[in-house]
Amino acid sequence: xxxxxxxxxxxxxxxxxxxxxxxxxxxxxxxxxxxxxxxxxxxxxxxxxxxxxxxxxxxxxxxxxxxxxxxxxxxxxxxxxxxxxxxxxxxxxxxxxxxxxxxxxxxxxxxxxxxxxxxxxxxxxxxxxxxxxxxxxxxxxxxxxxxxxxxxxxxxxxxxxxxxxxxxxxxxxxxxxxxxxxxxxxxxxxxxxxxxxxxxxxxxxxxxxxxxxxxxxxxxxxxxxxxxxxxxxxxxxxxxxxxxxxxxxxxxxxxxxxxxxxxxxxxxxxxxxxxxxxxxxxxxxxxxxxxxxxxxxxxxxxxxxxxxxxxxxxxxxxxxxxxxxxxxxxxxxxxxxxxxxxxxxxxxxxxxxxxxxxxxxxxxxxxxxxxxxxxxxxxxxxxxxxxxxxxxxxxxxxxxxxxxxxxxxxxxxxxxxxxxxxxxxxxxxxxxxxxxxxxxxxxxxxxxxxxxxxxxxxxxxxxxxxx
Amino acid sequence: xxxxxxxxxxxxxxxxxxxxxxxxxxxxxxxxxxxxxxxxxxxxxxxxxxxxxxxxxxxxxxxxxxxxxxxxxxxxxxxxxxxxxxxxxxxxx
Numbered sequence: 338x339x340x341x342x343x344x345x346x347x348x349x350x351x352x353x354x355x356x357x358x359x360x361x362x363x364x365x366x367x368x369x370x371x372x373x374x375x376x377x378x379x380x381x382x383x384x385x386x387x388x389x390x391x392x393x394x395x396x397x398x399x400x401x402x403x404x405x406x407x408x409x410x411x412x413x414x415x416x417x418x419x420x421x422x423x424x425x426x427x428x429x430x431x432x433x434x435x436x437x438x439x440x441x442x443x444x445x446x447x448x449x450x451x452x453x454x455x456x457x458x459x460x461x462x463x464x465x466x467x468x469x470x471x472x473x474x475x476x477x478x479x480x481x482x483x484x485x486x487x488x489x490x491x492x493x494x495x496x497x498x499x500x501x502x503x504x505x506x507x508x509x510x511x512x513x514x515x516x517x518x519x520x521x522x523x524x525x526x527x528x529x530x531x532x533x534x535x536x537x538x539x540x541x542x543x544x545x546x547x548x549x550x551x552x553x554x555x556x557x558x559x560x561x562x563x564x565x566x567x568x569x570x571x572x573x574x575x576x577x578x579x580x581x582x583x584x585x586x587x588x589x590x591x592x593x594x595x596x597x598x599x600x601x602x603x604x605x606x607x608x609x610x611x612x613x614x615x616x617x618x619x620x621x622x623x624x625x626x627x628x629x630x631x632x633x634x635x636x637x638x639x640x641x642x643x644x645x646x647x648x649x650x651x652x653x654x655x656x657x658x659x660x661x662x663x664x665x666x667x668x669x670x671x672x673x674x675x676x677x678x679x680x681x682x683x684x685x686x687x688x689x690x691x692x693x694x695x696x697x698x699x700x701x702x703x704x705x706x707x708x709x710x711x712x713x714x715x716x717x718x719x720x721x722x723x724x725x726x727x728x729x730x731x732x733x734x735x736x737x738x739x740x741x742x743x744x745x746x747x748x749x750x751x752x753x754x755x756x757x758x759x760x761x762x763x764x765x766x767x768x769x770x771x772x773x774x775x776x777x778x779x780x781x782x783x784x785x786x787x788x789x790x791x792x793x794x795x796x797x798x799x800x801x802x803x804x
Numbered sequence: 805x806x807x808x809x810x811x812x813x814x815x816x817x818x819x820x821x822x823x824x825x826x827x828x829x830x831x832x833x834x835x836x837x838x839x840x841x842x843x844x845x846x847x848x849x850x851x852x853x854x855x856x857x858x859x860x861x862x863x864x865x866x867x868x869x870x871x872x873x874x875x876x877x878x879x880x881x882x883x884x885x886x887x888x889x890x891x892x893x894x895x896x897x
Contacts, residue, residue, distance in 0.1 A: 353845020361843055361853075364835070371832045372864070375825045379871070382821040395818075399874070407829075407867055410860070417856065424844065503846030510849075514856040517863030523870075 343435070345442035346489060350496035351431040358425040362418050369414035376407040406523070409516035416513035424506040431499050438495065442488040449481035561740050564629045571622040578619035581612040620658075627651040628661045634734035635660075636676045637726065646733055677730065684726035691719025691749070707755075715752025718745040815882045819875045826871035829864050837861035 343349050379399060456474035563570075585608050588594070594605040620628075627647050634643035640660070648656045694716025698709045722745030729738040837860075841853035 351845070354843040357840070357843025361840060364839055368832055368836055368860070371828060375828045375832075378821060378828070379825050382818050395874075395878075403867075403870060403874070410863055410867065413860065413863075417860075421844070421853075424849070428845065500846060500848075503844075503849040507846075507849045507852035510852050510856050514859040514863075517856075517859045520863040520866045523866060 341432070341436075343439050343442075345446045345485075346435075346439050346492045348492075349435065350438070350492045351428065351435045351499045353428045353432070355425055355429050355432065358421060358428065362421045362425065365414050365418035365421060369411050369418065372407060372414060373411040376404055376411060379407065380404055406516075406520060410520075413513050413516040417510055420506050420509040420513060423509070424503070427502045427506070428499075431495065431502070434495055435492065438488055438492045442485060442492070445481065445485035445488050449478065449485050452477040452481040560629065560632065561736065561743055564626070564736050564739075567625045567629065568622055571620065571625055574615070574619045578612075578615040581608070581615040584608045585612045623651055624654050624658055627654045627659050630734060630736070631659050632661065633736075633739045634729075635673070637680050637730040637734060639677045640673065643734070650733070680726060681730055684723040684730070687719045687723035687726075687749075691716040691721075691723065694719065711752045711755040715749045715755075718748035718752065721745045722749065815878050819878045819882075822871050822875035822878070826868045826875065829868035829871065833861045833864040833868060836864060 341349060382399070383396070452474070456471075456478050588605055588608065594601045596602055627650070630650070631643055631647045634647060637643075638646065644656065644659060647659055648654070651659075694712045696716075697704070698713030698716060701709065701712075704712065722742045725738050725741040725745070729735070729742075836857055839853070839857045841850045841857070844850050844853055
């Protein structure tokens with residue numbers, strides 16, 4: 338740093354160290370680089386071994402919230418550096434002017450000193466001194482002093498300009514830190530919650546898939562039981578229809594109710610409605626069987642093929658009566674075009690996974706005997722179920738085939754449950770522990786609140802008794 | 805849910821990276837608050853530079869803290885994910 342002195346102006350009108358500002362600008366540039374490098378480092382963070390909902394939630398927060406803020410901080414340092422460099426340029430110019438004024442003041446001060454010395458010198462008899470009147474000498478001193486004062490006034494004006502420029506740069510600097518100030522109160526505190534949410538979604542998705550699988554197997558078995566009961570249920574429906582007709586018969590034979598007798602008329606209307614419902618449900622056995630078989634077949638073969646094949650099997654049943662649309666059918670309508678392909682794909686996957694389990698059962702001697710049996714049984718059932726599905730899809734759907742698939746599914750799920758009995762128990766225990774932890778936390782909070790309340794009451798009573 | 809299958813080191817690169825980034829910002833913060841502003845000359849400008857350096861330092865400190873929090877969150881989450889992984893292994897059979 339060069340030492341600047343202003344003996345003739347009296348004070349430095351433009352203080353500051355231009356070379357020192359260079360160092361400050363470099364320091365700000367270094368901070369911008371460091372912060373930018375950190376942003377890049379975080380931007381490229383990742384793990385090949387971690388993906389999914391939780392990973393997405395994490396990376397969304399890091400890329401959407403954290404990195405932009407680090408980038409903004411880098412920009413903030415760059416803006417600060419630009420402001421400082423601008424000031425450096427302005428300061429260099431102002432200091433040149435100050436140096437020029439100091440030189441001018443030096444000259445003016447020398448002139449004033451010379452004039453003063455001339456005035457104070459004793460008059461001589463020399464002829465040239467005749468013209469040096471006292472007034473003339475005094476005027477010369479005044480003019481030299483005024484000249485010096487003018488230089489100093491200009492130095493004051495320069496200082497004012499210096500302050501004005503410094504204030505403008507200060508305002509720029511202030512603006513450059515807005516990003517940093519905006520961070521106040523911000524934190525990544527929601528990250529853990531987001532991650533937990535992601536994990537919950539993953540678990541929920543998996544559990545739902547497993548529940549859906551169990552549900553479809555259970556529904557197949559239920560449908561099979563209902564299929565086996567068709568002769569019984571058809572006979573029962575016919576009996577109900579005949580009973581309803583018998584109730585209605587007296588009215589049909591002319592014994593009309595008296596409309597003024599409200600009770601008798603209500604009985605008549607109820608008998609009418611019961612007859613209507615009973616006749617609607619009174620479907621013959623072969624119609625019921627055709628409808629049930631169509632329900633099984635449509636998911637494997639598609640609606641058109643299933644209808645054609647079932648109609649061929651039940652030539653006495655009108656084709657219009659075969660397709661039935663329950664609530665589940667209506668809900669699944671958008672997916673129906675894809676169900677045959679999905680069923681076949683799942684059947685192939687079932688065969689492959691089942692075969693792998695059978696292979697494990699045969700070759701893995703580290704497993705206990707019962708686990709090898711469970712693997713073998715579950716795998717075998719999976720292969721049989723998958724094969725039966727493929728055969729039915731290619732040929733015809735039969736109750737026996739549907740039964741094989743359903744029972745195989747139940748055996749597969751049962752074997753899976755047996756193989757994982759310890760883990761299932763451990764998971765249930767963990768879930769119970771988690772619930773217990775929450776309950777304990779709540780109980781602790783309540784106990785603390787109650788304890789505080791009791792303490793407050795005690796203090797009040799103590800104060801009341803003893804002041 | 806294969807995307808949750810974790811190896812022992814699955815989150816280590818992330819956690820290490822976040823911790824290292826937090827340390828880097830902490831170092832920057834220290835150097836920011838000690839910026840030599842006197843060279844600017846004008847007293848009001850020096851005072852503003854000091855105040856802004858404090859703001860920068862505070863902001864960088866918050867960022868460093870957040871990175872540290874994220875790294876700590878990952879430690880908690882890693883433990884949780886391992887438990888979940890065990891559960892999912894059961895679900896997958």
